[in-house]
Amino acid sequence: MDGYFTPSFLARCAALAMILEVSGTPKPGNVDRDHDYAGTRYEDFLASAVGVYPVLEKACREGGIGSLILEASGESVRWQGGGNTHFGAYILLFPLLKAAMLGPPDRLRENAIDIVKETTVEDAVDFYRAFSVVDVRMKRPQDLGEAERALDVSSESAIDELRKRGITLYGVMQASSKNDMIAREWVDGFRRSFKAADKIFTKRRAGTMNDAIVLSYLELLAEEPDTFIVKKYDMDKALYVQGLAIDVLERRMTLRELSHRLYIEKINPGSTADLIIAGLFIALLNGMKV
Template sequence: MEHLPPTRTERAQLAMMLEVTAYPKPGNVDRCHDYADTRLEHFLASTIFVRPAFERAEREGGRLGALIREAVRLTSGHAGGNTHFGAYILLFPLLAGGDIAGALAAVRETDVEDAVDFYAAFGLTQVRMPDGDGLDVNDPASVAAIRERGMTLLDIMAYSAMNDMVAREWTNGYALTRRAADLLHEHGGGRQAIVAAFMNLLAAEPDTFIAKKHGQAVALQTREHAREVVAGARTIADLDDECIAGGINPGSIADITIAGIYVALGEGWQWDC
């Protein structure tokens, strides 16, 4: 029986589902453990609720800021809080553009209204902002400053790139997303390739979500411990236990892994082998 290739929307949903159900991914929700307030079911619910926004992006393109805001609205219907905000930042340009080159073209077309919509979406989440950030999503003066400066959404990402590796993808050509997709191809198909790609990224880059929550020293330490796992000097289960005990979750690496899965799926990577 001939199977049709998945649409962009289906690839994005698959990427979100496959990332959260792969295990073990040290410190993050997976099929083996939840957080106190956010469970696997909440992540899976988001993959379903967000579909209309994904379909709109695939069908029409449109303003990325408005699409991200709509995605946050659609996925606020469960009690698990923010599950995929960083992933939306990466996926919507890919959905609108089809691939990394198209995504980069899409982000260059953003304008001030995209930035304002993005800040409205950001304000609906509980995403952490670094202390001392000059553009506080909870301060109405920040929106006024964005308009006064004529900042586009790409400008906002460039402003945030130093402290946020997801925002950095918009300014560095989706470099880590490309690396994640390459790692998936390198490690073969299925769930274990996702875990291997995740661990390789965690061993290469200090996760900025960890840094915002626990400080840069903890992010660097987690990277070093991931390197020990990749090198075979400690077990992934040991690192998982350590991260869970310390409330350390590499959320930004997870978001980039999702984007990498999306790209790899479009290149023929097999998730169900």
């Protein structure tokens, strides 16, 4: 409670980051204010963002990262029926919320790096439990080696295995970092989250909030393949989307055409959207106005 920011301010920045992100339109392929998927609508994301508010605030005061992700996952599906809306966002937001309580914005990144390294085996256990709440698939079993397969979240023995092998949540993220760009943020010092924040902050100075979100999203998409697409389809599909985003930035295709194509093909770059949430959170606590 003696931090540079209050829990209430930080929780509002985090909830608003989730709400602004899903509102940004067109954000090709993802749910936004003008695009629903059959099972998950815009309103589900809004309700989820508001519903987890108490867990966001709690994170500033207490609770392990794993148990917070578990609790947030439960709250989220209590407020809406669209399933997994913000799982990836929690993985980024909870360490950032705790880091923001430890000091001023210019220490945020180092503090977040310290916080993820301090996670425990119990954090990992709670994190695995959270999967069953929201039914997220972290890795496809066929992509795992024999040793890794025991850690696949769909495996019932995974939790026993975590304990036996003493694997912390940071260890889980290390193991996943090659194939998951959100896990990679933990290992990589939140490199792309802060990059997203810089993009959003700069673009907001020159244009509307919506433009800042959409253009930053497009640039992130053009920079690296989205691993949510890799897991749902394969790397070829992720590279295809990355190529299309580059086409839009280089004016060979319109944003509207890209948007239309990804919705038709049901390709949602969900992890890139999570980076935008983290970026918005960082930008808001640095004083960006909507």
